[in-house]
Amino acid sequence: MKTIKLKFGTLTRLAGNPYGRKTYKEQIEDKIDFNDQTKIVFPETINGISISFIQGLMDEPVKLLGSKKEFEKKIILYSPIEKVQKKIDESIWF
Amino acid sequence: MIELSDILSGLSIIISVCVASVTWYKKSRNKRLDNQFSHRSAIFDSILLNEVPDLLSCFLDDFSNVEVCDQLTEKFIRVKQMSVIYYLGDKLDDYYELKNLVVQIDEQLINISSDDPHDKDDLSDSIIQNIKKVYRIIYNDSIA
Numbered sequence: 271m272k273t274i275k276l277k278f279g280t281l282t283r284l285a286g287n288p289y290g291r292k293t294y295k296e297q298i299e300d301k302i303d304f305n306d307q308t309k310i311v312f313p314e315t316i317n318g319i320s321i322s323f324i325q326g327l328m329d330e331p332v333k334l335l336g337s338k339k340e341f342e343k344k345i346i347l348y349s350p351i352e353k354v355q356k357k358i359d360e361s362i363w364f
Numbered sequence: 365m366i367e368l369s370d371i372l373s374g375l376s377i378i379i380s381v382c383v384a385s386v387t388w389y390k391k392s393r394n395k396r397l398d399n400q401f402s403h404r405s406a407i408f409d410s411i412l413l414n415e416v417p418d419l420l421s422c423f424l425d426d427f428s429n430v431e432v433c434d435q436l437t438e439k440f441i442r443v444k445q446m447s448v449i450y451y452l453g454d455k456l457d458d459y460y461e462l463k464n465l466v467v468q469i470d471e472q473l474i475n476i477s478s479d480d481p482h483d484k485d486d487l488s489d490s491i492i493q494n495i496k497k498v499y500r501i502i503y504n505d506s507i508a
Binding site for chain 2: 280281282283284285286317318319320321322323353357360364
């Protein structure tokens with residue numbers, strides 16, 4: 271399994287579909303391997319994420335993988351903060 | 365030997381049974397959906413008439429309170445989850461409007477409680493307006 275650790279400088283809360291897409295382009299697109307499983311890790315400094323950010327971040331993988339089942343086989347989004355993890359899980363298929 | 369008239373009467377019996385079954389299914393489905401809408405108040409009231417107003421008074425005291433903003437978001441995500449009754453009741457416009465409003469409210473609450481929001485007063489006004497729209501959809505203008 272491949273692990274991608276995201277970085278957001280001093281930000282603590284992430285919002286906006288365009289910012290999610292930008293983050294995907296800048297930090298994930300070149301590293302992700304759709305033939306293998308990839309774990310995308312949010313830093314523990316992030317204590318809040320909007321639904322639209324997650325949807326922007328995962329827009330391309332969702333389109334490429336086509337189904338929820340396939341997405342869940344290939345991509346794990348992880349946050350060490352419990353409430354952030356819950357929000358991530360609720361957001362992708364909102 | 366089976367004659368054409370036998371086949372036709374057999375077919376007419378099958379079609380009658382199918383039509384009766386579909387009619388029964390539609391009636392029972394509509395009755396079930398009517399019941400769901402009549403219980404709408406019980407579904408949404410505890411959140412929208414009790415929990416959200418309490419949180420909103422805390423929010424208006426301090427827009428930047430991360431915990432309050434996150435709790436408000438949780439309440440509206442719950443409202444969106446429960447609004448599936450609109451989807452099942454063929455009120456798709458209401459369902460999608462509620463969904464879009466919850467996404468907007470969530471984004472605005474994350475922004476206003478972030479480290480450097482641009483204009484907290486404008487943002488809080490916009491959040492309140494969107495929350496009012498949610499109430500209008502659910503309570504048909506009787507409250508908001």
